[in-house]
Amino acid sequence: MPKFWENLRRHLQKEKLMSVSNFLLMGITFLLLGIFIDVVVISQTALRYLEDQAxxxxxxxxxxxxxxxxxxxxxxxxxxxxxxxxxxxxxxxxxxxxxxxxxxxxxxxxxxxxxxxxxxxxxxxxxxxxxxxxxxxxxxxxxxxxxxYKDVVSRFASTSRAVYIVGFILVVSFFLISYSVIISALRTSINARGKELEIMKLVGASDSYVRDPFMYEGVFFSMVSAAAASGVIILLGVGIDRWGIFSKGLAIGFIPGFFINPIIFNTILAFILLLSGFLLGYFGSKTAIKKYLKY
Amino acid sequence: MHQIEFLKVSKEYIPGIKVLDGVSFNVNSGEFVFIVGPSGAGKSTIVCLLIGEERPTDGEIKFNGESVSDIPHEEVPDLRRKIGVVFQDYKLLDSKTVYDNVAVALEVVGTNKEEIKNIIPNILSLVGLTNQKDYFPSQLSGGEKQRVAIARALAHEPDVLVADEATGMIDPDSSDGVVEILEKINSLGTTVIMATHDERIVDSLKKRVIRIEEGKITSDQEGGKYRV
Structure with a gap:
């Protein structure tokens, strides 16, 4: 592991601008991912509250x-x-x-x-x-x-449905964007060390020896970006809670009658983002390094 | 049992175009063998097949009695620790010193730093680079670079050392130095296979010569010469 930190430090130092832009790009992507999930949940909650009125x-x-x-x-x-x-x-x-x-x-x-x-x-x-x-x-x-209140309710219902569909498409799109950002960031890093990897394989390095540093790097980049976005999402949860418009909390679309405190919901969302960060980092780096492992 | 066996081996990179066509030969442990022939004859393909970088289209390759034709991907690293390889373009890391370039071969198999410290001076002494251990490749001559590559290939104490056009980019004097080291390594028991089209070296050493032309073996002579 210390070797990993040493490699990472060297990489960050060598590719300062690229590392910062990758962190920013992935961080913003994760943040938008979280915000859109929040928007979808808030619109569903508003619909629930509206339906709940006489x-x-x-x-x-x-x-x-x-x-x-x-x-x-x-x-x-x-x-x-x-x-x-x-x-x-x-x-x-x-x-x-x-x-x-x-x-x-x-x-x-x-x-x-x-x-x-x-x-x-x-x-x-x-x-x-x-x-x-x-x-x-x-x-x-x-x-x-x-x-x-047919017009109000049905209009809001269709708006909410649109938000749900658009939100879903955006969430999937942001996942794909994060995935390709990780892959391209790592490919650049791998290309820069292409000769070293080729030599390692020639002298008998195992797949894991060649692959693992990049896997750690991908997961690290992705999780740090997700962690930064998660922090903002938790603060957003506090903001929604203080806003106080949803007295019962946020409604979870697929569980009728279930409401959850916005801070708790956004904390869970933050963990989901972290988990997504880990998975995207893991699978993204695995995909990025795959073609370089051909013997 | 032969150490290396090529049994009717064919290789096609493009379907229908045979780079190797039914090639068969054996190499025994401790032999020094030249594989000669013009550029594009298939010499480098033999090297690539031997180290598991390519798979034969047809036929079988055996190493120490075991087939390596369809060697599983995860067993290739192990094969490459038994067969050291040296290339014409050295394949050295410019940002690492001579010592570190050789150490790479040991680091990748998990050898600890203390052991590496003990092993490397012996290898560098064998190839005559003790005084250059802290030099970077840019500070070395072509012959010295090739000796670093040989040292790296020897780090695992391989059974076989394969040199693919190892003298192709260096001057005659340096080439002689490289060949001298290869002979020394061979005298210590390591099998040496040298793919080359350097007629002068082949003729001066009087070792076994396998000649390959257009993907076929045209002669295989003990104490042979470059030209039949």
Missing amino acids: QITIFFKDDFGEDKILPLKANIGNDARVASVTYVSKEEALRIFKEINKDEPVLLESISASILPASLEVKAKNIGNLDKLTNEYKSQEGVEEVRF
Whole structure:
């Protein structure tokens, strides 16, 4: 191992500019990789939060009393397509209205519970059912109006899907970029020592003797770059946590209902980047040296 | 048992064009053999096949009774520790001293520094380079460079030393010095195979001469001359 450090020191000294540019290029690639994963997760989380809001609000006519609304609430609640249903009475509506408009006393003076409609707030298990449910509720007796946030939700859903697809493509692209950066960086290094490698093989060096220093070098370059990017990603996690917009944490797309603290998520992401750094360094250098091991 | 056996060996780099065509010969332990012939006759191909750098298209090559025609990749380094090789262009590392150039051969097999310190002075003394051990290749003459290459090839105490046009880039006086060292090494029991087209050297030594032309052996004479 000390020989490895000695070789590395010599290489860094000899190829200062190239080493710095390789570190920067790989570091930025890993950082962008981490940021895009974060962007994908944040957009998925935002969608979850949006889906979690009341999606359909059924407003009732004034003459449709609580005695009729509550049995209807029970009926809706029993529907397998519905996740939850909440009754908002006229008084509750007034309280909410007052809360929202507490800074406008003039407006509040003219409002009483009697002019606000009672309502039911319905959350569907699947936002794909919103249209169907809305139509069903519209035809119910005593219903004044049915509102649902179809446009907002579906628009955000398609944006989020686009972010997911673009993010995925970018993540794969960045992996490929990192891979080729490692290969080309090592190929340059190997080419510079081509004669030495040829002589080593002629005098009986084993594959591992020729290959290992380059493998160490590739893994070292890649992991140091990944470590630097990981540090920034952890700080980004702290930033998202302090931002405080996601009270429950970040949603992990493939585990429904699972939320995780942004710092923990980004720390895990940092470890994934480190692992990626190791794997990319390992396989990249293995590929780079392969053709030089032909006897 | 012969030390080296070439049994109807053919080699094609491009399909249909035979560089070697059914070549057969044996070399016994301790022999000094010249392989002669014009450029492109196939001399260097024989060297490459012997050290496992190339595989024969047809036929079989045996070393110490074992086939090396299809030697597994991982066994090639071991073969190269038994067959030392010297090339026309020396293949020295310009950034390393004479001592370090020879040490490379020992370092790659994991010999520790203390052992290397004990081994190298003996080898450098054998090739007459004791005083030049701290010189860089750029400070040496062609003959001296070739002697460094020989010293490196001897580091593993190989059974066979193969010299491929070893005197091709050096003046006649230096060539004589190199051949003298090869004879000395041969007298110590190492088999020496020298591929060359240096008529003067071949004729002066009166050793076994295998002549190869257009990929075929045209003569194989004990105490032979360059021209048949």
